Amino acid sequence: MNRTTLLAAVAALAGLAAAPVASADEALAKKHNCLACHQIAAKSVGPAYKEVAKKYKGQAGATAMLAGKVKAGGSGTWGPIPMPPNPAVSDADIAKLVAWILKQG
């Protein structure tokens, strides 16, 4: 058992986490429909967030570049399927989402 599951088990025992509650940022991803195409660990219509994090981890400017991609959409990096633009999502939410995605690697 790794540390995370151990913690989860402890939390569950303590009655704190009856259901596997997603992080606040995962809830945000769900709210903005990111999870319609992306999963954290597996490739779906879009790339897995783990893969995205791995690709850009530690790169200077990655955060700003990814924020731009979320806002304006893009295609080509992960294959021909385009990421649609998301003009309605606020910059503050995008910043939170990108930070969360980069933590997944």
Added chain:
Amino acid sequence: MKFIRPNNLARAVGALALPLAVAAAWAQPTQPGRAPVTESEIRYQAGGSPLEGIDMHQDINPKAPPMTKAEFDKARQIYFERCAGCHGVLRKGATGKPLTPDITLGKGTEIMKVFIKYGSPAGMPNWGTSGELNDAEVDLMARYVQQTPPTPPEWGLPQMKGSWKVYIAPEKRPKKKENNYNIENIFATTLRDTGQVALIDGDTKKIINIVKTGYAVHISRTSGSGRYVYTIGRDGRLNLIDLWMAKPDNVAEIKIGLEARSVETSRAKGWEDRYAIAGAYWPPQYVIMKGDTLEPLKIVATRGMTVGDQEYHPEPRVASIVGSHTKPEFVVNVKETGKVLMVDYRDINNLRTTEIEAAKFLHDGGWDVTKRYFLVAANQSNKIAVVDSKEGKLVKLIDVDKIPHPGRGANFLDPKFGPVWATGHLGSEKIAVIGTDPLRHKANAWKVVRMIDGQGGGNLFIKTHPKSKNLWVDTPLNPDSKIAQSIAVFDIRNLDKKPAVLPIAEWAGLGEGAKRVVQPEYNKAGDEVWFAVWSAKNQESALVVVDDKTRKLKAVIKTPEIITPTGHFNVYNTTHDIY
């Protein structure tokens, strides 16, 4: 009241057809000049729906992206041709995800476009990149699925009675057989795109009559006595054919719904030919009729709660129906709710039904050799459900491979495991062999005792006969034409041995065409196997007869009338459910 526009009904010809509850498989409109089958259409297993031309109620959702009336009508037509089979008429979801506006509006046009154009790993076909829909159509459909789903009209007793015709009343029909045909060896052959059934004399291989039926006939069943043939089209039109007439022909007709797949008749001792039952896709219901006139007597809705999560489903389609040989019961398999209904027809005014919870997305299936157990595929659940018709209980849910498609399945004696029933799969090359004898082979019962490898995925039918040692496996929906045009045949005595592959389409000696080889079917004696070699409407097709013992070509039946043959049903084997 709304009526069907005949010109639109004609358009529904392009929709598909096939025997058993196979529709799910037949995904190719065969308009002339079109590639007969594409990858995305194969992935779209559910096939088109004839509802495209039906007037429907629709309200305008102010939150949805705007559409003109013409755009809406075009999108609606595309939806029923390409999408309804999986996502449902009301878009509540079936084998595809739900697409109701509460979900689609939240996702928005851009996300919808990505899914429609590129598909998804979960099984959505790539309609855009496959070339089936252009970018404008993808955009149109992305906006359409955000509108409130239009609802087709209901189809109750007044509508059924309005469509009901008795051409020859029972008292005016022959009192005894008035022809010299060996009617037990007649084959009722679906001519899918012409809306006809060819009655073929199995002894002489000559056509007896070509009978007008519904479009894209899905299945033909024979009555308990073997005298009548019931034939149902995808458009819900049900025909009754009397084989005792000097020239067998239609004696009655009814439209039981707007879209349908299944028909069956009462088979229990003392109840032969008494009742017919037909199941509809829309409206979601079944109807019990008088067996010799098709007079509608009792309509039962299948709307209700699903198994497992017990949520209301507004359109649980009737996937397949079989009649018990041992009890006065129909076995009605309801797709979306995942329930098997054992309908006791002894008193249809006080109808008793045993509702058996199986698994979601029930499709078709067949009896075991004793005809006590019914094995039915839950196709998108990748399971076979076993129902004990004697006890009226679910025996077991068995995990098999990807998208099992048994047709009726095949019963035989496995040299190692005893009595077994086998099914092929649409989604893989595997053939699952399941033990069916809980008395003498208890350890093997209701388990996959072997998985054998056929030629590839895209299998629809698998067949053997009590007198044969051959197990025939078709693969008409395989994208590789070499595989689609041939048949694999296994030796039951040595199932570990690779199958022989017979080039049936080549034997037919036809010109250009898809020439998909479909549905092995035995003659009455069990010494011949018949196959349809199916090409498009404007191309030559044929039936090929193979000698079961030598596995060599025996006859090719090709005449100008044999257009788009698909399912073919031998009267004796159908009457007695021999498979």
